[in-house]
Amino acid sequence: MGEYKLLLEHSHDPAYATLAGYQAKGGYAALKKALGMERQAIIDEVKASGLRGRGGAGFPTWIKWNGIPKDKKGKHYLICNADEGEPGTFKDKQLMETTPFLLIEGMTIAGFATQGDAGYIYIRGEFVDAAKALRKAIDEAYAAGLLGKNILGSGYDFDLYIHLGAGSYECGEESALMSSLMGERGMPRLKFPHVPLPTISGVWDRPTVINNVETYTCAPFIINNGGNWYASLGASTKNSRGTKIFSVSGHVNKPGNYEIEFGTSLMDLLEMAGGMKGGALKACVPGGSSVPIMNAQQCDGAIIGYEEMAEAGSMVGSGGCMFLNEHTCIVTFIWRTAQFYANESCGKCTPCREGTKWLLQIMERIRSGGGRSGDIELLQEVCSQIDGRSFCGLGDAAAWPVAGAIKVFRDEFEYFIEHGRSIVQSAESARMLPESPVVAVS
Amino acid sequence: MSELLQLGSVNQRPQPPKREELTLRFSDAAVKELDALRTHYPEEKACVLPGLWIAQREYGGFLDGEALAEVAYRLDRSYAEVEGVATFYSMYNTAHRPGRHKIEVCTCLSCHVNGAYRVWDYLKSKLGVGHGETTADGEFMLEEVECLDACDRAPVIQVGDQYYGPVDDAYMDRLLDELRASPVNTVVQMADSIVAVQVTGPEREAAHR
Numbered sequence: 023m024g025e026y027k028l029l030l031e032h033s034h035d036p037a038y039a040t041l042a043g044y045q046a047k048g049g050y051a052a053l054k055k056a057l058g059m060e061r062q063a064i065i066d067e068v069k070a071s072g073l074r075g076r077g078g079a080g081f082p083t084w085i086k087w088n089g090i091p092k093d094k095k096g097k098h099y100l101i102c103n104a105d106e107g108e109p110g111t112f113k114d115k116q117l118m119e120t121t122p123f124l125l126i127e128g129m130t131i132a133g134f135a136t137q138g139d140a141g142y143i144y145i146r147g148e149f150v151d152a153a154k155a156l157r158k159a160i161d162e163a164y165a166a167g168l169l170g171k172n173i174l175g176s177g178y179d180f181d182l183y184i185h186l187g188a189g190s191y192e193c194g195e196e197s198a199l200m201s202s203l204m205g206e207r208g209m210p211r212l213k214f215p216h217v218p219l220p221t222i223s224g225v226w227d228r229p230t231v232i233n234n235v236e237t238y239t240c241a242p243f244i245i246n247n248g249g250n251w252y253a254s255l256g257a258s259t260k261n262s263r264g265t266k267i268f269s270v271s272g273h274v275n276k277p278g279n280y281e282i283e284f285g286t287s288l289m290d291l292l293e294m295a296g297g298m299k300g301g302a303l304k305a306c307v308p309g310g311s312s313v314p315i316m317n318a319q320q321c322d323g324a325i326i327g328y329e330e331m332a333e334a335g336s337m338v339g340s341g342g343c344m345f346l347n348e349h350t351c352i353v354t355f356i357w358r359t360a361q362f363y364a365n366e367s368c369g370k371c372t373p374c375r376e377g378t379k380w381l382l383q384i385m386e387r388i389r390s391g392g393g394r395s396g397d398i399e400l401l402q403e404v405c406s407q408i409d410g411r412s413f414c415g416l417g418d419a420a421a422w423p424v425a426g427a428i429k430v431f432r433d434e435f436e437y438f439i440e441h442g443r444s445i446v447q448s449a450e451s452a453r454m455l456p457e458s459p460v461v462a463v464s
Numbered sequence: 465m466s467e468l469l470q471l472g473s474v475n476q477r478p479q480p481p482k483r484e485e486l487t488l489r490f491s492d493a494a495v496k497e498l499d500a501l502r503t504h505y506p507e508e509k510a511c512v513l514p515g516l517w518i519a520q521r522e523y524g525g526f527l528d529g530e531a532l533a534e535v536a537y538r539l540d541r542s543y544a545e546v547e548g549v550a551t552f553y554s555m556y557n558t559a560h561r562p563g564r565h566k567i568e569v570c571t572c573l574s575c576h577v578n579g580a581y582r583v584w585d586y587l588k589s590k591l592g593v594g595h596g597e598t599t600a601d602g603e604f605m606l607e608e609v610e611c612l613d614a615c616d617r618a619p620v621i622q623v624g625d626q627y628y629g630p631v632d633d634a635y636m637d638r639l640l641d642e643l644r645a646s647p648v649n650t651v652v653q654m655a656d657s658i659v660a661v662q663v664t665g666p667e668r669e670a671a672h673r
Binding site for chain 2: 106153226358
């Protein structure tokens, strides 16, 4: 199967980022339709669509929308998680830069369905171009009466604000994002069942819907064409419906965002991205740095779907798909992954704060040629002590790539420890190596 | 109190200015922008992050104690709280005074496998500075950063609010020359861009009238 462009259909048309251009392509028909529907009917369409959160966790979107109290007793808020920080992922950036109105319309529909008073788009600080495109679009939407008071004469009021982060991967975690939005350090908070769900008590202790950029942008298509139509996409998979944007990078000839229908094979995705560059396929990290790495054998025949990818040994994640060629040293790649998580751990809980540093120290020891026998078991032990024991998902996400790589590429780790150098030796692989150790190892 | 507990009483850290000694440096436009931002949130505390961006612009790209103290004063928060927030986020310059341009080099996964460490080596030797350091002429600060999420352009770098990539040595030579010749302070410009996208068009216009 090839590309299936739904969200990205007009992303190459600069006019689509203007209100006139967006409306010329049918924009805002969905909002008009939604404003004439019962609120519950909108949520039911989203339920029928089978839409699952596109930020990485794959949680059914309708459950979040449906969880907002129907008898409104105060403010309801919406948050768009645009703190895209997962290494390998750059889809939300493109969506915001090229299709800002899709996001605005999607959020307005979600806001209407959940009686939201205001929405906040939390964008990572580096994405100034994306924020500029959204600023322009939001200002245009206000001027046209598509945001603000009495939208399209429906009596519904909805305000939309942009809030920028300031450099923290952890703020992509939903409770940390809410902390950050409220003006605090971006650290995660206690979660259900210890405290109520965000739909009951989220930002400023009010009912809050929080979804990813890509999730919101699906809403206009679901309302326009019906949930059943959307669910017909990806029907060949177990429980993944619609389309998904994959950000393909690494050693491919045409890196970029590719939108596919669920059920497409991973190798088809590689073909869309122009195939491998500089050597044969060795490994793939299909869903952002947090997901387990796959070898070429696992990639062959892997079908893209939440359950299907789990069967193949990895995850859909956020769709940051990195293909690696034969010159890649997996040990060095995992060392760099470990460095990322050690740098980005917020420091709140012990398993993650200490564990990510230990993983990095052991990886650094191996990578610099001082690996000891038993280091592999030590890495596995530390991973098992982080996984499931950290305060939020960052700890799990730090453990999975290391534990996953040991499972699939154990021979490379063993070779590196035994010989003090990588199993991969070529001019091309030398280009990837960091020259000097980044952390001191005791 | 026992002597043991008193040992730590000599504070060697630079103290923030006391409120009554504070020299407020926010421009009129900055004050108006902060006022506009207050209307966006149900609680004033939410303005701490946007307020720090304003301060980073108003104080020339570096958040020293005075800058943090002014944000704390204007938002009625404690100095410690604002300092705690500011130091959590990597894009607020609290540790080092950046040069006129902050060169942020991504060496994370996709960039790493596409040769980012060679770009990093080249920049370190060309500029003669390491991670977090600024050149003697105050032009460039070099920083190794985590994923910038522009992996399709790997190896990618960010200067101010612009991304550049894929870059190589020749590309960096050209870019550094351009930046040196440009009169713009991209660190301040970036902070200004970030403030500008958070206030609405009409709010921005009213503030800078």
